[in-house]
Amino acid sequence: MEQNGGRRRPTIKDVAAVAGVSRGTVSRVLNGGHWVSPEALTAVQAAIKSTGYAANRHARSLVTGRANSVAFLLTEPQQLLFEDPNFSVLLRGAADALAKRDMPLLLMVAGTAAERRRVTDYVTAGHVDGVLLISSHAGNPVVGTLLRDGVPTVACGTPLGYEGKVGYVAADDVTGAREMVRHLRDTGRQRIATITGPLDTPGGVQRLQGYRDELGGSYDESLVAHGDYSRLGGQRAMAELLERRPDLDAVFVASDLMAAGALITLAAQGRRVPGDVAVGGFDDSYLAATLTPALTTMRQPFERISSEMVRLLTDVINGEQPAAITLPTTLIHRDST
Amino acid sequence: MEQNGGRRRPTIKDVAAVAGVSRGTVSRVLNGGHWVSPEALTAVQAAIKSTGYAANRHARSLVTGRANSVAFLLTEPQQLLFEDPNFSVLLRGAADALAKRDMPLLLMVAGTAAERRRVTDYVTAGHVDGVLLISSHAGNPVVGTLLRDGVPTVACGTPLGYEGKVGYVAADDVTGAREMVRHLRDTGRQRIATITGPLDTPGGVQRLQGYRDELGGSYDESLVAHGDYSRLGGQRAMAELLERRPDLDAVFVASDLMAAGALITLAAQGRRVPGDVAVGGFDDSYLAATLTPALTTMRQPFERISSEMVRLLTDVINGEQPAAITLPTTLIHRDST
DNA sequence: AGAAGCACTGTGAACGTGCACAGCCCAACC
DNA sequence: GGTTGGGCTGTGCACGTTCACAGTGCTTCT
Numbered sequence: 091m092e093q094n095g096g097r098r099r100p101t102i103k104d105v106a107a108v109a110g111v112s113r114g115t116v117s118r119v120l121n122g123g124h125w126v127s128p129e130a131l132t133a134v135q136a137a138i139k140s141t142g143y144a145a146n147r148h149a150r151s152l153v154t155g156r157a158n159s160v161a162f163l164l165t166e167p168q169q170l171l172f173e174d175p176n177f178s179v180l181l182r183g184a185a186d187a188l189a190k191r192d193m194p195l196l197l198m199v200a201g202t203a204a205e206r207r208r209v210t211d212y213v214t215a216g217h218v219d220g221v222l223l224i225s226s227h228a229g230n231p232v233v234g235t236l237l238r239d240g241v242p243t244v245a246c247g248t249p250l251g252y253e254g255k256v257g258y259v260a261a262d263d264v265t266g267a268r269e270m271v272r273h274l275r276d277t278g279r280q281r282i283a284t285i286t287g288p289l290d291t292p293g294g295v296q297r298l299q300g301y302r303d304e305l306g307g308s309y310d311e312s313l314v315a316h317g318d319y320s321r322l323g324g325q326r327a328m329a330e331l332l333e334r335r336p337d338l339d340a341v342f343v344a345s346d347l348m349a350a351g352a353l354i355t356l357a358a359q360g361r362r363v364p365g366d367v368a369v370g371g372f373d374d375s376y377l378a379a380t381l382t383p384a385l386t387t388m389r390q391p392f393e394r395i396s397s398e399m400v401r402l403l404t405d406v407i408n409g410e411q412p413a414a415i416t417l418p419t420t421l422i423h424r425d426s427t
Numbered sequence: 428m429e430q431n432g433g434r435r436r437p438t439i440k441d442v443a444a445v446a447g448v449s450r451g452t453v454s455r456v457l458n459g460g461h462w463v464s465p466e467a468l469t470a471v472q473a474a475i476k477s478t479g480y481a482a483n484r485h486a487r488s489l490v491t492g493r494a495n496s497v498a499f500l501l502t503e504p505q506q507l508l509f510e511d512p513n514f515s516v517l518l519r520g521a522a523d524a525l526a527k528r529d530m531p532l533l534l535m536v537a538g539t540a541a542e543r544r545r546v547t548d549y550v551t552a553g554h555v556d557g558v559l560l561i562s563s564h565a566g567n568p569v570v571g572t573l574l575r576d577g578v579p580t581v582a583c584g585t586p587l588g589y590e591g592k593v594g595y596v597a598a599d600d601v602t603g604a605r606e607m608v609r610h611l612r613d614t615g616r617q618r619i620a621t622i623t624g625p626l627d628t629p630g631g632v633q634r635l636q637g638y639r640d641e642l643g644g645s646y647d648e649s650l651v652a653h654g655d656y657s658r659l660g661g662q663r664a665m666a667e668l669l670e671r672r673p674d675l676d677a678v679f680v681a682s683d684l685m686a687a688g689a690l691i692t693l694a695a696q697g698r699r700v701p702g703d704v705a706v707g708g709f710d711d712s713y714l715a716a717t718l719t720p721a722l723t724t725m726r727q728p729f730e731r732i733s734s735e736m737v738r739l740l741t742d743v744i745n746g747e748q749p750a751a752i753t754l755p756t757t758l759i760h761r762d763s764t
Numbered sequence: 765a766g767a768a769g770c771a772c773t774g775t776g777a778a779c780g781t782g783c784a785c786a787g788c789c790c791a792a793c794c
Numbered sequence: 795g796g797t798t799g800g801g802c803t804g805t806g807c808a809c810g811t812t813c814a815c816a817g818t819g820c821t822t823c824t
Contacts, residue, residue, distance in 0.1 A: 099553060101810055112774045117812060125772060144552035148488040149810035153779050157485070162534070178515060185536050189545065194533045194554075197499070199522050208526060215481035216436060217531075321717050354719060380658050382691060438780055449804045454782060462802060486780035489809050 100141040109137035120145060160188055160403060161196045161218045163209065165225040165232050174319065174347065175375040176392060177224070180246065183396025184222055191404060200232055214239040220403045223256075225249065228290040242406040244399050248292035248414075257412025259398045263293055266388040266419035267300025270342050270370045273386075273421055275304075279340035279368055283313040285327040285352060287344040291319075297344045297372060313338065317348045324351025332359060340368040340427075346375045349385055353426075368427040374420075383425035391417050437478040446474035457482060497525055497740060498533045498555045500546065502562040502569050511656065511684065512712040513729060514561070517583065520733025521559055528741065537569055551576040557740045560593075562586065565627040579743040581736050585629035585751075594749025596735045600630055603725040603756035604637025607679050607707045610723075610758055612641075616677035616705055620650040622664040622689060624681040628656075634681045634709060650675065654685045661688025669696060677705040677764075683712045686722055690763075705764040711757075720762035728754050 106116045111130055118126050119134040126134075137143070151157050162184055164177075185195045196218060200209040210232065213221060220242035225233060228250035236243045237255060245258040274282050284301045287294030294316075302309050315331045317323035324343060328351065331338060343349035349371035353363060361367050363383055371378055371387035378385040398415050406412050443453045448467055455463050456471040463471075474480075488494050499521055501514075522532045533555060537546040547569060550558060557579035562570060565587035573580045574592060582595040611619050621638045624631030631653075639646050652668045654660035661680060665688065668675060680686035686708035690700060698704050700720055708715055708724035715722040735752050743749050 103810080113811085114774055114813090115772085118773090121812080127772060130772080144548060146489070146552075146810050147554055148485045148494070149779090150812075151485040151779095152483070152489055152781085152810080153812045155779080159533075181534070182536065185534050189536065189542065192545075194535070194549070196496075196531045197518070197522050197534050198531070199519065199526065205526065208529070211481060212531070215483075217484055351717075354717075357719075380688075380691075382694075440780080450781085451783090451804055452802085455803090458782080464802060467802080483780050486809090487782075489780080489811085490782045492809080 099146075100143045101146070102143070104141055105134065105137045105143045108141055109133040155216070157216065157218050158192075159194045159196055159218050160400075161198050161209075161213060161221045163198045163200060163213075163221050163223050163225075163232070165200045165206075165223065165230055166227070175377055176373055176390070179375070179392040180224065180396050183393045184400055187397040187400035191400070206232055210235045210239075213241055219407045220244070222246070222399055222403060223249070226291040226293070227288065242403060242412075244403040244406065244412070246395065246399060248296070250290065250292055250295075254414075257402055257406060257414060259395050259402060259415045259417070260292065261390040261395065261419050262416050263296035263419075264300040264303065266372065266390075267297040267342065267344075268304040269300075269419070269421055270372070270388050271301050271304040273423075274340045274342060274368055274370055274427060277368065277427060281313065281335065281338045281340070283315070283331050283335060283338045283341040285315050285317045285324055285331070285341060285343045285348055287317060287319050287348075289316065293319075293344060293372075297342075301342055317344070317351075319345050319348060321347050321351040321354075324348025325355050326351075328352035328355035329359075332356075332361075338367065340370070342370045342372075344372050346371040346373040346378045346381075346385060346387055349387070349426075350377055350381055353381060353383075353385075364425070364427050370427055372419075374422050378422070379424065381426075386424045386427040387422050389420040389422045391419070436483075437480045438483070439480070441478055442471065442474045442480045445478055446470040492553070494553065494555050495529075496531045496533055496555050497737075498535050498546075498550060498558045500535045500537060500550075500558050500560050500562075500569070502537045502543075502560070502567050503564070512714055513710055513727070516712070516729040517561065517733050520730045521737055524734040524737035528737070543569055547572045547576075550578055556744045557581070559583070559736055559740060560586070563628045563630070564625065579740060579749075581740040581743065581749070583732065583736060585633070587627065587629055587632075591751075594739050594743060594751060596732050596739060596752045596754065597629065598727040598732065598756050599753050600633035600756075601637040601640065603709065603727075604634040604679065604681075605641040606637075606756070606758055607709070607725050608638050608641040610760075611677040611679060611705055611707055611764060614705065614764055618650065618672065618675045619677040619679060620652070620668050620672060620675045622652050622654045622661055622668070622678060622680045622685055624654060624656050624685075626653065630656075630681060630709075634679075638679055654681070654688075656682050656685060658684050658688040658691075661685025662692050663688075665689035665692035666696075669693075669698075675704065677707070679707045679709075681709050683708040683710040683715045683718075683722060683724055686724070686763075687714055687718055690718055690722075701762070701764050707764055709756075711759050715759070716761065718763075723761045723764040724759050726757040726759050728756070 102113050102116050106113050115126055115130055116134050123131055188195050198209050200206040223243055223245040226247060233249055233252050243256050245256055247260045249256050249258055286298045289295055312334050315327035317327040343352050349369055356363055356367055363369050371385045374387045374389035378387045394417055439450050439453050443450045452463055452467055453471050460468055525532050535546045537543040560580055560582040570589050580593050582593055584597045586593050586595055623635045626632055649671050652664035654664040680689050686706055693700055693704055700706050708722045711724045711726035715724045731754055
């Protein structure tokens with residue numbers, strides 16, 4: 091309420107004085123209000139309001155040993171993740187979920203070795219309570235460090251090489267991929283190709299897995315090309331596929347961004363979508379609906395993924411065992427199939 | 428070096444004991460190393476390494492009254508900013524620049540009134556030293572609050588309604604827009620339209636200003652349509668322009684994302700780019716190069732903008748007067764003009 | 765009536781730092 | 795040879811909070 095006229099910020103002591111109680115009582119009110127009389131409670135609450143008191147988090151953290159904050163850690167080699175439209179959605183979701191718990195989100199980037207060093211130093215020094223890990227490529231050295239130092243960690247997507255050792259939240263890639271391939275087959279496609287993600291990422295191997303599972307015996311190596319989750323990668327992989335198998339009539343692309351690239355190649359080579367070739371994506375990023383034609387894709391529930399990551403992480407911080415959560419994907423039917 | 432076997436983290440006292448000096452000396456080494464003898468210096472440095480000591484930032488903040496962290500504050504009503512490709516670049520740049528100063532970046536979102544309240548409480552409570560403000564729409568209530576409470580703030584783009592009261596870093600929108608329009612005219616275009624950003628944002632008004640300045644007398648209201656920085660908005664505005672002025676032969680679009688939308692409309696209506704209509708964008712986001720045709724656009728130096736914002740903010744935090752920094756834009760000539 | 769419990773309150777000691785201050789040693793100066 | 799002063803060092807206090815503990819007054823049970 092009061093104006094900050096260059097004066098010192100009110101402390102718990104000031105509140106206690108105004109309320110006519112002791113520091114201890116104010117502290118108890120602040121932390122749940124148990125074991126304090128109704129009169130004291132209201133007096134303290136009024137005093138807090140009138141003084142404009144806000145707890146000093148540094149002092150609190152110092153004595154409790156908890157930072158009450160969480161790091162959102164990006165460990166991609168390049169800024170590839172920043173081109174990824176999903177990243178923003180995930181980031182925002184995490185920030186929202188954390189804000190509801192009154193915990194700030196610290197954004198940390200660990201691309202280079204120097205950054206990696208700084209980040210692990212920071213994190214293992216206990217300046218955050220836990221880490222939301224946006225890694226993906228297997229063999230990430232950061233994961234090992236966090237694990238070894240016992241830092242509560244929740245990954246986004248199966249952490250290849252660390253399954254069962256670190257908690258994670260992921261979409262059901264295998265089933266999602268199967269469903270898309272089944273959809274393509276159900277609409278009469280015979281020669282269904284796929285553009286995969288990098289095979290050292292969970293999305294890369296698991297969506298390919300689903301593609302294979304669904305196709306079973308009729309699986310054919312020449313219908314598989316590999317991308318790197320970038321638009322350009324999708325463009326190239328599509329060109330490669332068309333050269334190898336000009337007869338293909340559908341393609342399941344492991345990400346919307348790569349699908350956007352594939353559409354460019356298809357258009358450039360005069361193939362009509364979905365007339366000549368049906369295209370199915372994965373993610374349902376905001377891109378999908380704006381492409382021409384609008385992209386049929388598997389929706390990943392990113393808002394849910396981020397909120398579950400935060401929930402899981404706070405649980406782990408509070409001593410629970412890390413768990414693995416898999417969430418279902420949904421087929422979004424648009425114009426490209 | 429030592430393993431964290433559930434043991435307590437080393438404190439400055441442990442370091443002092445190992446080095447055979449007092450806390451004070453270790454503290455001096457930590458803060459610049461002035462007034463400490465060479466022998467003590469090396470002894471302390473060795474002790475820091477052998478104990479694996481890292482200063483407790485909470486304790487430090489408690490006594491110094493500085494948080495040593497900065498908030499990256501998003502104040503857009505919706506998640507519009509998260510669709511904006513520039514946002515990621517800015518965010519990453521800021522995180523990098525801050526990391527070099529060993530300051531963490533706190534991401535805060537203040538879209539709704541409740542979020543706004545929480546954020547201003549947090550910030551004015553002194554839990555961060557300053558704010559990197561990613562606002563844009565005029566009349567943002569958060570700016571006033573920050574200003575009133577004397578929170579060091581640096582905005583991205585001219586903070587409409589608060590010019591001269593808060594420091595900012597911006598690209599030279601007016602000159603950039605002029606240059607693009609001049610380029611269109613120099614390549615022989617006669618009827619140059621424009622799609623503006625929202626007119627309560629600096630980019631909206633200033634890029635329109637540049638367009639007008641360059642066209643001078645030959646300026647015509649019917650060649651101006653308004654967008655909202657979204658792809659769909661660009662799509663709609665382009666349709667509006669084509670209906671009103673089917674004879675137009677060029678369009679300057681105030682953002683790449685809107686230009687992407689404009690290209691969709693132009694393609695749908697059978698206009699060839701750049702044959703029938705030349706299209707110039709603004710931003711040079713990663714989108715621009717991947718569009719078909721690749722987009723001619725004005726490059727905003729986002730990496731530089733974010734690093735200058737951080738530099739300016741740290742200056743303000745250290746007591747300097749806030750300044751206004753304007754950075755030049757560059758014409759990137761591609762295939763759409 | 766005294767003991768025992770309950771509901772609540774106040775107090776002192778931490779937590780790990782930076783900073784002001786006082787003290788030390790040694791060289792240089794009068 | 796005492797005084798000054800500069801280079802370096804150690805010590806006590808403060809920062810704002812939580813937590814354990816010791817009360818206090820009041821009810822209830824033996």
